[in-house]
Amino acid sequence: RKEVEQDPGPFNVPEGATVAFNCTYSNSASQSFFWYRQDCRKEPKLLMSVYSSGNEDGRFTAQLNRASQYISLLIRDSKLSDSATYLCVVNSNSGYALNFGKGTSLLVTP
Amino acid sequence: GAGVSQSPRYKVAKRGQDVALRCDPISGHVSLFWYQQALGQGPEFLTYFQNEAQLDKSGLPSDRFFAERPEGSVSTLKIQRTQQEDSAVYLCASSLGQGEGQYFGPGTRLLVL
16 A cells, blocks of 8 residues: 555646645654645646645645544635646655655646 | 756666766755656655765665765766666755755656667
8 A cells, every 4th residue: 555645636627616635644653744746747846835733825725634644735716827746745754755645637727 | 046956857778778867956955865756656765865874775676776975965876787667757856854845856857778
């Protein structure tokens, strides 16, 4: 079983829609959580860290549920430029290496 | 400021050839990581440096893979006697320290024929 599981999608949504991605992780000792965004043939880019209390950055809201080992990302008012693969990321047993999910593909259409 | 840079961006190697991939991390970043990303997968951890010390190489797939960071800044990932299954994107990332977000370079796309 992979350390981080995500629904691969694709999620096809119209501009302006709200979309939510979820992921689960297996290591209950994990302490650091992130969402990364990866465009086609580009490197992953840090979108936001995820904190226990939940956090928001503009149109993006991240939530963490430690009891269920579940992380979510909500994107409001989707833009065409949000089209990308979103990677759920959790630190590994070592504490420094990152475990990546396979990513969830989002396509925002006009 | 300048981000993580990697070179070459693309490398085509014949099976059995040795290759060397270079990473320049963000200035001042203590931690440096190498990941391997296959098509349709998330990056997989290869190795980790804190300054010049290689603290973890548990993700290196075989003893054909070797990484170094002799002066605690630039790092090189070397693959000896390349095989077709080594074809992937090799990503370098750096961070200020443990638990911090990692910033990735553009990667080297390696194709072994």
